[in-house]
Amino acid sequence: MATLAASLPTQTRARSPQMWLLRRILTNPPAALGALVILLMLFAAIFAPLIAPYPYDQQNLDYIEKGPSAAHWFGTDGLGRDMFSRIVWGARSAVFVIVMVTAVSLALGVPLGAIAGYFGGWADTIIMRAADILFAFPGMLFVFFIAATIKPGIINWAREIGLSDLARTGYLDYAVVIIALGVIGWAGLARMIRAQVMTIKEREFVIGARATGVPAWRVILRHILPNAITPIIVAMSMGLGDIALSEGYLSFLGIGLQPPAPSWGNIIAENAGRYWRRFPEMIWLVFIPGLVLAAIVFAFNFFGDGLNEALNPEIVD
Amino acid sequence: MADTAQDQSLVQVKGLKKYFPITQGIIFQRKVADVKAVDGLDFEIRKGETLGLVGESGCGKSTTGRAILQLYRPSAGDVFFKGKDLVKLQGEELRKMRRHMQMIFQDPYASLNPRMTVGDIIGEPLEVHNIAKGKEKKERVQELLQIVGLNPYFVNRYPHEFSGGQRQRIGVARALAVNPDFIVCDEPISALDVSIQAQIINLLEELQEKFHLTYLFIAHDLSVVRHISDRVAVMYLGKIVELTDRNALYKSPLHPYTKALMSAVPIPDPVIEEKRERIILVGDVPSPVRPPSGCHFHTRCPIVMDVCKKDDPAFRDVGGDHWVACHAV
Numbered sequence: 001m002a003t004l005a006a007s008l009p010t011q012t013r014a015r016s017p018q019m020w021l022l023r024r025i026l027t028n029p030p031a032a033l034g035a036l037v038i039l040l041m042l043f044a045a046i047f048a049p050l051i052a053p054y055p056y057d058q059q060n061l062d063y064i065e066k067g068p069s070a071a072h073w074f075g076t077d078g079l080g081r082d083m084f085s086r087i088v089w090g091a092r093s094a095v096f097v098i099v100m101v102t103a104v105s106l107a108l109g110v111p112l113g114a115i116a117g118y119f120g121g122w123a124d125t126i127i128m129r130a131a132d133i134l135f136a137f138p139g140m141l142f143v144f145f146i147a148a149t150i151k152p153g154i155i156n157w158a159r160e161i162g163l164s165d166l167a168r169t170g171y172l173d174y175a176v177v178i179i180a181l182g183v184i185g186w187a188g189l190a191r192m193i194r195a196q197v198m199t200i201k202e203r204e205f206v207i208g209a210r211a212t213g214v215p216a217w218r219v220i221l222r223h224i225l226p227n228a229i230t231p232i233i234v235a236m237s238m239g240l241g242d243i244a245l246s247e248g249y250l251s252f253l254g255i256g257l258q259p260p261a262p263s264w265g266n267i268i269a270e271n272a273g274r275y276w277r278r279f280p281e282m283i284w285l286v287f288i289p290g291l292v293l294a295a296i297v298f299a300f301n302f303f304g305d306g307l308n309e310a311l312n313p314e315i316v317d
Numbered sequence: 318m319a320d321t322a323q324d325q326s327l328v329q330v331k332g333l334k335k336y337f338p339i340t341q342g343i344i345f346q347r348k349v350a351d352v353k354a355v356d357g358l359d360f361e362i363r364k365g366e367t368l369g370l371v372g373e374s375g376c377g378k379s380t381t382g383r384a385i386l387q388l389y390r391p392s393a394g395d396v397f398f399k400g401k402d403l404v405k406l407q408g409e410e411l412r413k414m415r416r417h418m419q420m421i422f423q424d425p426y427a428s429l430n431p432r433m434t435v436g437d438i439i440g441e442p443l444e445v446h447n448i449a450k451g452k453e454k455k456e457r458v459q460e461l462l463q464i465v466g467l468n469p470y471f472v473n474r475y476p477h478e479f480s481g482g483q484r485q486r487i488g489v490a491r492a493l494a495v496n497p498d499f500i501v502c503d504e505p506i507s508a509l510d511v512s513i514q515a516q517i518i519n520l521l522e523e524l525q526e527k528f529h530l531t532y533l534f535i536a537h538d539l540s541v542v543r544h545i546s547d548r549v550a551v552m553y554l555g556k557i558v559e560l561t562d563r564n565a566l567y568k569s570p571l572h573p574y575t576k577a578l579m580s581a582v583p584i585p586d587p588v589i590e591e592k593r594e595r596i597i598l599v600g601d602v603p604s605p606v607r608p609p610s611g612c613h614f615h616t617r618c619p620i621v622m623d624v625c626k627k628d629d630p631a632f633r634d635v636g637g638d639h640w641v642a643c644h645a646v
Contacts, residue, residue, distance in 0.1 A: 203427060204423075205429055205431075207383075207388055207422075207428075208488070208491070209430070210388060211386055211415065211419060211420040212415060212419060212420075212445070212492070212494075213412050213413070213415030213442060213445055213495070214441060215412060215445060218445065223430050226430075226433075227430070227432055
């Protein structure tokens with residue numbers, strides 16, 4: 001026995017497939033490109049004050065509607081604000097909204113979906129009918145409805161608790177966007193989680209855990225969710241671009257972030273409204289923020305596709 | 318092993334039934350039929366014995382094992398274990414009883430959580446029953462690994478790094494972790510290589526002796542069941558048709574179904590094997606949704622009588638602790 005033990009490995013170790021996964025993503029060109037664009041956006045969002053050459057709301061009325069130049073890479077808008085700075089700061093808005101909406105969706109969707117899938121019965125009926133009701137509305141219409149109806153409520157509430165200054169600063173606009181998108185976002189997530197949980201709970205290792213006396217909440221947390229997470233990560237990584245886009249058009253339509261707060265959506269709205277008659281000449285004012293927004297949506301989609309392929313090697317188109 | 322078997326029962330199963338409903342409709346579901354997977358079982362499992370449970374695929378063997386452990390809640394009947402009726406226990410009370418009864422699964426590739434390390438898998442029962450934590454838990458896990466014949470340094474590895482036989486040993490260690498009295502072995506070797514099967518069987522026998530375990534051993538391999546069991550129960554379409562001592566069952570089966578089964582076992586002696594007469598049953602196993610009237614076996618029975626079509630034969634002791642359900646016996 002002693003000689004046998006000596007010949008066996010004596011190091012305890014944990015192998016992780018993360019590095020392997022990363023390699024598979026980075027060797028897939030569209031996914032690598034997507035990852036690069038996403039990283040650029042994150043970098044811009046985190047270091048916006050350092051990267052942007054001007055404050056996002058600094059007006060220079062002597063220098064309006066100018067095309068790209070060395071001092072103003074993306075030109076200036078009708079109030080003489082530096083477009084490059086506004087777009088960099090816009091990344092911060094976009095990232096903040098993406099992160100918060102995802103957090104709200106996860107916080108609602110994961111527990112609700114897991115409860116519906118694991119316990120079934122009336123809990124399942126109530127939760128999934130609520131999700132169905134959300135799905136019955138055209139998605140964006142419902143978001144507009146929520147955004148438009150909750151905003152006065154939130155502003156009044158801020159005034160009541162003595163934060164009328166806050167109501168004026170525009171921070172509450174973020175709350176409105178996040179709540180509106182998060183309230184919609186949980187339903188799709190809950191559906192996915194529920195479907196995953198329902199298949200995984202019949203697998204032998206889950207029955208094994210129950211047989212050894214593992215309590216239900218722990219079965220869900222330790223055994224089911226970790227095995228359900230892969231397809232959900234893929235779907236979510238594709239959905240992140242849609243959140244940026246949704247924030248974009250809420251702001252474009254004027255019920256999201258309000259100027260001068262920088263959002264790619266309201267930058268497009270401001271400039272498109274003012275300059276569409278002078279279309280070819282002033283195109284960069286609309287085109288550049290639009291391109292940035294489109295690039296982000298594509299980037300998340302490519303990245304999500306790559307992630308999916310990396311996680312499911314059997315998928316061959 | 319027969320000497321360790323005492324006439325003291327550990328598990329008593331009374332009138333156990335498990336029906337799975339077949340429903341129709343999406344919102345308003347109505348029950349259209351039942352799959353009668355287990356249709357009225359009465360038997361006991363004695364302390365320290367191995368009770369073999371054999372039968373064809375789909376006859377309800379696994380469902381019986383799971384219904385005893387309350388992994389499927391029975392539709393009817395009682396399961397007495399350690400003086401308690403498991404069927405009547407709920408929630409936390411039932412969970413606490415699981416400390417004394419465990420299960421080993423058929424497929425070692427499906428029965429271990431792929432995202433947990435071996436240490437977490439084996440240590441989890443210790444944690445959820447508040448037996449050991451932290452360093453103590455790790456020591457116990459390493460001890461368990463050694464008991465089942467694995468290197469104790471494997472604690473931080475994942476199931477996919479092991480072979481089928483090694484995984485099954487991990488499954489055994491998990492079942493053993495809480496020092497149970499009773500283990501349901503649900504076809505624990507049928508997914509393994511023949512060369513590995515013997516190792517796992519020997520391990521199970523060793524552990525039984527060492528830790529005074531009682532097994533319900535579910536299998537369809539008659540030779541394996543003969544080797545490991547003290548008594549054997551034969552199931553057909555949701556019912557036990559015969560239950561007796563292993564030797565009596567293999568030497569002098571009484572039920573026509575058991576006779577047909579036994580005639581299918583090859584005999585490792587060419588002279589006797591030559592003379593072996595096979596009883597070939599005609600037809601297929603009927604659907605458990607609509608089992609035949611009377612005796613479930615009457616549609617395929619070579620000695621069927623009129624009474625078999627009308628009356629369900631009682632499962633009774635015909636002498637010498639030999640239980641059988643047949644009108645002709």
